[in-house]
Amino acid sequence: MANAQIQFENFHKEILFGYDSSQELRxxxxxxxxxxxxxxxxxxxAYIHFTQGSYALNTGAHPNDGNPDMDIGIxxxxxxxxxxxxxxxxKYVRDALERHNRTVDIRSPCVTATYHRGDEATHHIDMAVYSSNAADQTQLAWGRDSTPREERIxxxxxxxxxxxxxxxRFSGNDRDQFRRCVRALKRWRDLKVGHKNTPSIGLTVAAYNWFVARYDATDGKPRDLTAMHDFVNAMLGRWAGSRLYVYLPVAPYSDLFERMSDVQMRDLKGRLxxxxxxxxxxxxxxDTHEACKTLQKQFGDDFPVPEKSDTTKLASAGVSTSGRSA
Structure with missing residues (x-):
């Protein structure tokens, strides 16, 4: 059996997009x-700010369209x-940020600053605006200029x-493998899912729910291929009728895939x-070469395919994988 672990880790290095990897975005x-x-x-x-989203979680994958983003809470x-x-x-936030080298727009969930090179957007930063209620629960400012007053809430x-x-949820090597697999699934989504209603956070929370780290039972090394296979299988096993439900584990506990139509949900299931x-x-x-050719068709050209060897790269005889709890 091929495990393609080196290729998975090299793929991760190619698609990784985090705070340390983008000086320009920082x-x-x-x-x-x-x-x-x-x-x-x-x-x-007065206000404080904090990083949120994939930057805070360290699960960011460089988007296939080349327009990366960062999420900040105000x-x-x-x-x-x-x-x-x-x-x-x-509006206080928007008015403070408007400058000639960026466009700043109020969207329903956030204020977005977009940077351009010529006519092409190169990256954007979303600023979500919050306050806290009497129970010290953060509340998101929702609405834009065109939103009717009664719907700005x-x-x-x-x-x-x-x-x-x-x-x-995870620690140590389990957390590292979790992040590699989440990033790989995000890149797959970018390449294979042809609509925008399958949010990255939905995939991340699905992994929070159902991902199990996998290791070689003989040498203890991670086996991302097995972990990915088991995770995708677990997602498919959670389909309820025609839909997959993935709920936020914190308020507002909403279904992260609720905006997906039934047609989009069927498409997602088929592609999974x-x-x-x-x-x-x-x-x-x-043969690792042949295995990686198959994987490249799903994850794109950034997934490396090693040179064809005269001998197949067999896994150790009798090797099995094991899961470890977080």
Missing amino acids: DRRDTLLADLKKNISKDAP LFECSPEDYPDPLKLK WKPSEARELTDTITN ETLRDALAEAEAQP
Whole structure:
């Protein structure tokens, strides 16, 4: 059996997108925060900021379209009752960030600063605006300029708690393998799923729920191929009727795939079945070269295929894999 572990780890290095791997995005983030501090209206309440999303979770994959993003939370020291129209706080943020080298737009869940090179967007940074209610639960400012007043509301959203919950789910080598597999699945999504309603956080929380780290029972080394196969199989096994439900483990506990239509859900299931079968085929293949050719068809050209060897690369006789708890 091929395990293709070296190739999985090299693939991970190629697609990894984290805080340490993008100096440009770090610089843009620091500039945005400096501009916000310098230019925000004196009428705005004090605030703190924090990183959220895949940067905070260290599960970011370089997007296939080349337009990476970063998520930042801006938590104002006020209550929702102080600003019954949450758009007012979002306008404070937008007005402080507007400059000639970026476009700043208020979207329903956030304020987005987009950077361009010519007519092409190169990357963007999303700033979600929060306040805290009397129970110290963070509330997300929801709405844009065109949103009717009655629909501009505060929504429960525990972004920092979500980061802590997912980060603490695994540790050590288990956490490393979890992150590699999540990034691989995100790249697969970018390549194979032709719609935008399969969110990255949905895949990450699915892994939080059902991923199990796998290791070689003989030498104890990680086996990402087996872990990926088992994880995809577990996702498919969780389908309820025509849909897969993946709920946030923190408030608002919503279904992360709720925006997917039934047609999109069927498409996702079919593509996951194809991925599962490809992973099983690669796992059963005694030749690493041939196994990686199969995997490359699912994960794209960044997944390396080693040179063809005169001898097949067989796994050690009698080797099995084992799971370890987080």
